[in-house]
Amino acid sequence: MIFGFGRNDEDEYEDEEIDLVLFQGTYSGVEVDISEHARLAEAGLNRAKELITDALERRAELIRIEPKGERTVAQFQVDGIAFAGGRMSKKEGTAVTQVLKLLSGLDIKQRKKPQNGILKAELDDVKYYLDIYSKPLGSGAERISINIIDVKNAKYGPDELGFNPLFQEKIRELTESKTGILLAAGPPGSGTTTTAFAIARGIDSYVFATYCFFDVSYRDLKNISPFERRDDEPLNEALRRLIRMEGDIAFVAPINDKEILETILEKQTELSIISELTAKDAAFAVEKLCKLSGDPTKIAEAVRGIFGQKLIRRLCEKCKQPYRPNPKLLKKVGLNESITTLYKNRKFDEEEDARPCKVCGGGGYIGRIAMLEMIEMTEGMKAVVAKGSSAADIKAQARKEKMLSFKDDGLRLVAEGITSLEELQRAFRV
Ligand SMILES: [Zn+2]
Numbered sequence: 415m416i417f418g419f420g421r422n423d424e425d426e427y428e429d430e431e432i433d434l435v436l437f438q439g440t441y442s443g444v445e446v447d448i449s450e451h452a453r454l455a456e457a458g459l460n461r462a463k464e465l466i467t468d469a470l471e472r473r474a475e476l477i478r479i480e481p482k483g484e485r486t487v488a489q490f491q492v493d494g495i496a497f498a499g500g501r502m503s504k505k506e507g508t509a510v511t512q513v514l515k516l517l518s519g520l521d522i523k524q525r526k527k528p529q530n531g532i533l534k535a536e537l538d539d540v541k542y543y544l545d546i547y548s549k550p551l552g553s554g555a556e557r558i559s560i561n562i563i564d565v566k567n568a569k570y571g572p573d574e575l576g577f578n579p580l581f582q583e584k585i586r587e588l589t590e591s592k593t594g595i596l597l598a599a600g601p602p603g604s605g606t607t608t609t610a611f612a613i614a615r616g617i618d619s620y621v622f623a624t625y626c627f628f629d630v631s632y633r634d635l636k637n638i639s640p641f642e643r644r645d646d647e648p649l650n651e652a653l654r655r656l657i658r659m660e661g662d663i664a665f666v667a668p669i670n671d672k673e674i675l676e677t678i679l680e681k682q683t684e685l686s687i688i689s690e691l692t693a694k695d696a697a698f699a700v701e702k703l704c705k706l707s708g709d710p711t712k713i714a715e716a717v718r719g720i721f722g723q724k725l726i727r728r729l730c731e732k733c734k735q736p737y738r739p740n741p742k743l744l745k746k747v748g749l750n751e752s753i754t755t756l757y758k759n760r761k762f763d764e765e766e767d768a769r770p771c772k773v774c775g776g777g778g779y780i781g782r783i784a785m786l787e788m789i790e791m792t793e794g795m796k797a798v799v800a801k802g803s804s805a806a807d808i809k810a811q812a813r814k815e816k817m818l819s820f821k822d823d824g825l826r827l828v829a830e831g832i833t834s835l836e837e838l839q840r841a842f843r844v
Pocket of ligand 1: 505730734771773776777779843
């Protein structure tokens with residue numbers, strides 16, 4: 415070094431050293447001794463820590479690690495938007511995958527069946543759960559997806575989630591009779607489970623006793639009691655016991671087969687049932703239920719309401735930019751023409767700004783919020799559903815009856831300055 419000025423390479427290294435995530439054991443309590451896998455640890459532990467640290471620092475909610483061609487590729491998802499998270503050699507990628515499986519308590523020899531486990535982690539005094547899913551891709555290759563949960567800040571209640579105030583009102587109205595089915599519906603990864611929990615948490619806990627019939631893992635069940643199922647007790651028998659105990663509301667696992675659907679159709683005359691199902695949106699969920707049961711009149715009679723959700727990015731409160739919207743534009747998109755201020759994201763310009771916003775990192779958005787839609791089984795809707803109508807006809811009826819739609823709820827969020835028109839348009843394009 416020619417101009418040393420007392421600095422040497424070692425100092426420089428120290429300056430740049432960052433703290434890596436700490437792995438703190440499995441959520442299930444299964445003991446894992448990494449020292450028994452010294453070679454694997456050597457090949458993948460540090461790289462796995464770097465990768466997870468990078469993802470946490472970028473506020474990712476999801477990491478995917480999978481082989482692509484000759485390499486292994488990591489992808490991060492931040493507020494629903496995918497980013498490249500780095501590449502590795504295939505060998506290193508396999509080691510990282512195996513280390514993460516091992517540490518979350520999964521069987522590293524098993525590469526032919528999907529597995530799920532949770533690894534506890536901590537970075538900068540913040541605790542996380544890394545909810546790890548492995549999926550076989552054939553010939554020993556696997557993809558792992560990691561849902562990242564910030565333990566303290568995870569939200570489950572409708573108020574905490576910023577749901578439309580109408581939501582809780584509707585939940586209470588629709589569970590009042592203590593009969594019928596309430597559902598959350600949406601595509602995978604759209605927050606459907608969160609909405610199902612919000613429905614269960616939105617119930618008036620002073621009046622009704624709500625019981626949960628499945629393993630909720632790390633989710634917070636405030637106001638809901640776990641129902642102790644006997645070994646191998648089928649759902650219909652467990653529900654029968656709850657009815658005898660005079661329980662009011664049952665929160666059951668997702669409807670993914672005809673058997674669960676038939677069980678809850680049979681029991682919903684004696685208690686209110688909350689569940690979820692995978693479908694494109696609420697109207698498609700109704701169509702799917704009718705097909706699955708083979709009897710649309712039963713669905714029309716039993717289902718009280720279905721909520722759908724779409725996640726949309728929130729504007730960063732620190733740097734969002736007010737502007738005066740053109741009344742013509744307001745009219746065109748369906749907003750009140752008297753609105754004088756809307757907000758948009760501040761676009762970080764490298765030449766003009768010395769440094770990006772500290773809160774959002776210059777992206778202009780931080781976190782997400784759900785837009786809701788709802789199909790309520792009114793008399794008019796019942797008649798349409800009982801005929802075995804298509805999702806399109808169900809949607810037309812919902813519009814006719816002015817039921818809450820994604821568009822209405824999204825426009826409410828724009829009017830309140832929580833998100834931007836631009837983001838709303840983006841959410842409808844994808
Ligand atoms: Zn910002």
